Amino acid sequence: MTGATISFEGVGKSYAGGGKGQVTALSDVTLSVAPGEICGIIGRSGAGKSTLLRMVNGLERPSTGTVTVGGRDVGRARGAALRAIRRDVGMIFQHFNLLSSRTVHGNIALPLEIAGLPSAEIGPRVRDLIARVGLEAQAERYPAELSGGQKQRVGIARALATRPKVLLSDEATSALDPETTRTVLELLRDINRDLGLTILLITHEMAVVRDIASHMAVIDQGRIVEAGATYDIFVTPRHPTTRSFLSGVTGITLPGFIAGRMTEARPHGPAEEIVRITFAGAHATDPMLARMTAERGIAVNILAGAIEEIGPRPFGNLLVAIDAARGPEARDYLNRHGLSTEVLGYVG
Numbered sequence: 001m002t003g004a005t006i007s008f009e010g011v012g013k014s015y016a017g018g019g020k021g022q023v024t025a026l027s028d029v030t031l032s033v034a035p036g037e038i039c040g041i042i043g044r045s046g047a048g049k050s051t052l053l054r055m056v057n058g059l060e061r062p063s064t065g066t067v068t069v070g071g072r073d074v075g076r077a078r079g080a081a082l083r084a085i086r087r088d089v090g091m092i093f094q095h096f097n098l099l100s101s102r103t104v105h106g107n108i109a110l111p112l113e114i115a116g117l118p119s120a121e122i123g124p125r126v127r128d129l130i131a132r133v134g135l136e137a138q139a140e141r142y143p144a145e146l147s148g149g150q151k152q153r154v155g156i157a158r159a160l161a162t163r164p165k166v167l168l169s170d171e172a173t174s175a176l177d178p179e180t181t182r183t184v185l186e187l188l189r190d191i192n193r194d195l196g197l198t199i200l201l202i203t204h205e206m207a208v209v210r211d212i213a214s215h216m217a218v219i220d221q222g223r224i225v226e227a228g229a230t231y232d233i234f235v236t237p238r239h240p241t242t243r244s245f246l247s248g249v250t251g252i253t254l255p256g257f258i259a260g261r262m263t264e265a266r267p268h269g270p271a272e273e274i275v276r277i278t279f280a281g282a283h284a285t286d287p288m289l290a291r292m293t294a295e296r297g298i299a300v301n302i303l304a305g306a307i308e309e310i311g312p313r314p315f316g317n318l319l320v321a322i323d324a325a326r327g328p329e330a331r332d333y334l335n336r337h338g339l340s341t342e343v344l345g346y347v348g
């Protein structure tokens with residue numbers, strides 16, 4: 001592995017808030033990304049994702065705490081030390097940030113020219129990078145002549161030019177359509193595997209995290225509310241923010257006639273509890289639900305279900321209706337047998 005560890009320890013960041021006092025963008029963030037890992041940070045607009053990412057290459061400095069890359073303190077680095085860290089940290093952007101006056105080749109060569117590499121070395125290195133991102137036929141084109149996906153490939157090649165150990169991705173696929181997103185994420189995965197680069201990406205899309213990140217953190221109002229292996233968080237989300245992000249990608253939605261009647265509070269009288277059950281493995285629920293019905297006499301009405309994959313590992317989601325009077329007992333039974341449950345609401 002050639003990637004570097006990224007580490008945040010007790011990091012806080014406040015901005016002078018232009019008449020509104022201080023704006024706290026980050027509070028007490030502690031997070032470690034191992035060498036060669038792909039870590040996804042997900043959060044809503046304004047949660048603090050960009051601030052967190054920009055600390056890794058010293059574009060922002062922490063107000064409190066420490067950010068290190070490969071053991072070097074980024075927040076306290078100045079001058080040559082900061083430039084050396086920046087050479088080790090490449091970055092790609094949502095809107096690509098290419099120079100419109102330079103060709104593909106010229107854009108990728110730029111960081112090497114700035115670093116003072118002899119021109120005899122720049123040409124071959126740029127050609128290698130162009131081949132790596134699959135743009136041989138577009139090498140002499142200008143950004144205006146490229147598709148969004150091709151522009152992002154240029155951005156990736158340019159970010160790799162100085163042979164960094166870390167790649168930062170700031171919503172790199174947010175401006176792309178789903179199919180192009182898939183191919184760009186595939187390219188990032190290949191690069192991670194071939195070069196052992198550590199990748200830290202920020203996104204507001206859970207599907208991006210699912211498709212590429214082995215580890216993830218959820219950020220909410222400047223705090224990390226949940227962090228760990230992506231698979232574990234998808235199977236057992238603990239924080240409401242994580243759950244709300246997940247509800248958009250789990251591939252299943254409530255049938256309209258139930259969603260329209262569902263209430264947050266349990267109504268008086270007979271009612272059904274609508275529960276999401278999440279389980280690891282492809283078939284884990286079938287015997288468990290049947291056994292619960294047989295052992296406890298609790299009937300379960302299945303409303304929707306889907307199996308998803310994170311890497312090679314499947315996990316499932318099931319939406320069921322259970323007699324609300326037996327709901328707590330049923331959830332306790334399922335939890336004790338290793339399934340996660342979440343009450344979505346009630347139908348009277």
Ligand SMILES: Nc1ncnc2c1ncn2[C@@H]1O[C@H](COP(=O)(O)OP(=O)(O)OP(=O)(O)O)[C@@H](O)[C@H]1O
Nearest residue numbers: 015016023025043044045046047048049050051052
């Ligand atoms: N330079 C700045 N000056 C003042 N406040 C700032 C500055 N940069 C960010 N903030 C504030 O810090 C908070 C976090 O912003 P940040 O851009 O990190 O969030 P984000 O999660 O990246 O959001 P988005 O997805 O919309 O880009 C916000 O309340 C924002 O208004």
